[in-house]
Amino acid sequence: MGEKEEVIAPAPSMDIDEGQIAAEKQMRDIGADLYLEVQQYSREELDAERKIVLRKLDWVIMPMICMTYTIQFLDKLSLNYASAYSLIPDLGLQGQRYSWTAAIFNFGYLFWAMPANYLIQRLPVSKYTGTMILIWSILLCCHVAAKNYAGMLALRFLLGMFEASISPAIMNIVSMFYTREEQPLRMCVFLAFNGMATMVGALLGFGLGHVESSTIKSWQLIFLVIGLINFVWSWVFLWVMPDSPSSARFLTHKQRIVAIDRIASNMIGVKTKQFQFSQAIEALLDIKVHCLMLIGMGCGVINGGVSNFASSLIKGFGFSGINATLLQLPTGAFEFFLVPLCGLAAGYFKDSRCIILALICLPPLGGLIGIRLTSLDHRWSLVGCTWLQYLIGAPVILSWNLLTTNIAGHTKRSTANGLWFVFYAAGNIAGANIFFARESPRYYSALTGLIVCYGGMIVIALFLMGWMGWQNKSRDRKYGPGEDEQAVADGFRDQTDKQSLHFRYAL
Secondary structure: OOOOOOOOOOOOOHHHHHHHHHHHHHHOOOOHHHHHHHHHOOHHHHHHHHHHHHHHHHHHHHHHHHHHHHHHHHHHHHHHHHOOOOHHHHHOOOOHHHHHHHHHHHHHHHHHHHHHHHHHHHOOHHHHHHHHHHHHHHHHHHHHHOOOHHHHHHHHHHHHHHHOOHHHHHHHHHHHHOOOOOHHHHHHHHHHHHHHHHHHHHHHHHHHOOOOOOOOOHHHHHHHHHHHHHHHHHHHHHHHOOOOHHHOOOOOHHHHHHHHHHHHOOOOOOOOOOOOHHHHHHHHHOHHHHHHHHHHHHHHHHHHHHHHHHHHHHHHOOOOHHHHHHOOHHHHHHHHHHHHHHHHHHHHOOOOHHHHHHHHOHHHHHHHHHHHHOOOOOHHHHHHHHHHHHHHHHHHHHHHHHHHHHOOOHHHHHHHHHHHHHHHHHHHHHHHOOOOHHHOOOOHHHHHHHHHHHHHHHHHHHHHHHHHHHHHHHHHHHHOOOOOHHHHHHHHOOOOOOOOOOOOOOO
């Protein structure tokens, strides 16, 4: 017999190795490398910088977010303010045509809600968001050239599509820069700037309503001025807003490490760009996501009705068009001052998010009952009940915070966020179309629908609190106390809240 031939195994392909390395790098959390550097510093050194880093974040990130929220809510309110003047007769938007003009914005929002959330996961979040602001500012200016119903429908659909990114992008930014305890107050503060937008918009609409020009009408001037403000801000946003703590130019390298160390306790990492299909399926089957989707739909119905028909309601109580615009000024003050108090309470009292969400639904619920039952002779009481409806911002932001703090796994969170905004947009569509012109000024069908939504949101919030509390206790019994180093490590490995057995829910 001949000698055995030596079998030589082929050398491993460099292309395969490089491909595996590239894949692992893509799945790696963008903050993981900086988190490894945490070990180079003592806990005392890191803690000494924490307050400095938080102060810097609050002086840069928060003003950027607050201004962005102000101008984007001005966009949404622009149609409401324009409707107080000659927009409706000029473009033939009488009857249900105005309702559909208001609603189609949300069809665009609905169309782009899921793609927007996945793009936010894949792309640099600040660059993507700044580009969206730039595009919608141009679209808003184009409203000036609208000549008919069809043209207005097309513009409002596109505007809704490009604005679908802003809220999930801001949620993403807040979760990357702030801890669980810090998020409720800051999220309520920036949403309260919707109230600032309401006040600014009411004054702007009132002032522009007095402009007498043969070349441009008051409603056109409203769209043009708000569009130009957005255009300027888009370039500021693109220049200043960082994509993550690791790219924040206003922080030193050590402060970036501290920023990552601060948010490690959130147990969700910072961000990965890899889409994981299994996480998307988990989001679709998660009872927490289902509850928050239903709350989102309820918020949408209320917001869609109130934001588009506040002028019509107040005019129906016996006020002129220009005074109906001015009388919406206090609604902004309600939102601007009361919504942050909800965030302050949710951040101060542990596990109070769900109960505060339920409680804050009670005043506007009472206001709706007041509108339904109070005589038209008491028009100032009716106006006061209308003002209470602008507290809807508090349930919206608290449900966002429940999403950002209780959904781990980046694809799962992107999917859950997308579903929330899909249902929110669907609710806005319904809310804008349950105000029937024939029922003016009472709109009984609409009031009944809004009352049901608030009642449902209260029940769901209390159920969600009980379910997550039961889950926490069950995990404590099986695996011991959570929210430890293992939970942090699971977050940087892109584990979902279901997979990470040391993850605990914030109620």
